[in-house]
Amino acid sequence: MTTSPEATDSALFAALPEVDADAERRLHARLAGSAAEAGLLDVAYRTVDSPLGPLLLAATGEGLVRVAYAREDHDRVLAQLARQISPRVLRAPARLDVAAREIEEYFAGRRVGFDLALDLRLSAGFRRTVLVHLTDIAYGTTTSYAAVAAAAGNPRAVRAAGTACATNPLPVVVPCHRVVRSDGTLGQYAGGTDAKRSLLSLEALRADHAETGVPGSATRPEPA
Amino acid sequence: MFSVNQEPFEAIVQRHGPRVLRVCRAVVGPTAADDAWSETFLSALQAYPTLPAGSNVEAWLVTIAHRKAVDQVRGQSRRAVPTGDLPELASTGSGGPGGWESDLWAALKALPLRQRQTVAYHYLGGLPYADVATILGGTPQAARRAAADGIAALRRAYLTPEPDTRA
Structure with a gap:
């Protein structure tokens, strides 16, 4: 051997x-x-x-x-x-x-806004302008792609606004999930449609909660 | 135009870090190896964006580690004032008695530096003798001889049971 x-x-x-x-x-x-x-x-x-x-x-x-x-x-x-x-x-x-x-x-439903320094360098031009405006959409609310295009200064660029949302490099933190189609359907999302729906439900639950003071569900911890 | 390496540096640390640590440990010993490894990867991180694509990353890292280790060995011999026999520095690592930090390191440390380097770069770094010779100077044949001498000395010192040396 x-x-x-x-x-x-x-x-x-x-x-x-x-x-x-x-x-x-x-x-x-x-x-x-x-x-x-x-x-x-x-x-x-x-x-x-x-x-x-x-x-x-x-x-x-x-x-x-x-x-x-x-x-x-x-x-x-x-x-x-x-x-x-x-x-x-x-x-x-x-x-x-x-x-x-x-x-x-x-x-966890304990935060409605982010207080973070953002670096938007991965997005340029109109897309970047759209991202900046997305941060103005309040927690628990939604808006349309048309409204986002208008807010970004080009009301006719609805499709481009949609692309800006779909290519958002900072999902969750820059709330592109709050932009939905005017026919009420959800539209594209980097995390998938289910993820978008989950985020909107989370925010709706918390927003209800804040308005009515009625506990959302038994398993959810009280918001701090 | 030349293309440069654009793989995330983290992948380089994951792929090569353990092997470079082994090389550093064999060349400078358990206590100084952490510093040698850290300085190697910090230097590598700095230079990384200009490393040409397709480079032999392992050889590149061992070359940097070699320079860092040489700096350390020089530093150690400068600090080592001849005041007779000094006790071995207590090991800070995890190897217990009989582990590499005592017996194997004692045997490695007894080798001439060049043999220790050749053995480490070839057997632990995985570099062919041609690359070892590029790092250390000299010919691949000389590197092969130095490694063979080093291995033979290590076998005698480390693997051969010593009959009754303490009696």
């Missing part, structure tokens, strides 16, 4: 672990910290659990730049961010702590 010399020699190092999860976690956290300090953390990301599945959150030094549903494929979204912004992309939760907390509060 023969063993290859390389294999035998590699066995010499069996005591030196090939994977050391504790050390890797510690070193990764240290790298994220020193990268941020050195101004090299161009895109930080983390995921946060939500009733609509895990959400990817990514931020530049300027603010939250991307929110993505799992159906958008988080790896694909990270690859896009690397191409569109910078390949200096690291999982670095610290920069996203506040965003993650606010999103959790939103899904």
